[in-house]
Amino acid sequence: MKKLLSTLLCAFAVLCTSHMMGAVDTAPQATAVDTRSGPLQLHEDIGTLTENGRGYIYLKVDDNYIKEIFPLLDAPDYTMPPYFRRADSPGAHISVFYEEETKNLPQIAEVGKKFTFTPESITTVNAGRKRYIILRVNSPELEALRTKYGLKPLLQGHPFHISIAVQNIRH
DSSP, rough: HHHHHHHHHHHHHHHHHHTTTTOOSOOOOEEEEETTTOOOOOOOSEEEEEEEEEOOOEEOOOOOHHHTGGGEETTTTTTTOHHHHHHHTTEEEEEEOHHHHTTSSOOOOOTEEEEEOOOEEEHHHHEEEEEEEEEEOOHHHHHHHHTTTTTTTSGGGGGEEEEEEEEOOOO
């Protein structure tokens, strides 16, 4: 796990450096990864399916996915996502079902159960007026869960992910 995330962070740094040299047009504005603090002290690749009481269902994962990776990013215009602002905020998580999807579904019996995932890559995505640095993850178990309830395997067709950092962008 530690070796995988160290490799992902190094790949992200190369991507960012390539962008600064003009080689990649879609890379983020972040510039490097600080590896001086040593290897990441990370967690299992497992989380607990959780519901917020309004139908939003997510896989609650170790908060260190954000708290340990974020400081390694040399991304001065980015902040940690607002997932820690209140006691009922989700912290680090992987979205699995949005509220709109669960309105017409029976109760999701798997809430409270553990699901596994595999970190794959660190990349950026734009969503409206925000740009996110995300850790893409693969989880055939979560895909199968969505399919079991008659939904497409991926949430809105996008890979599962953990948001690591966010930046407001101007259009």
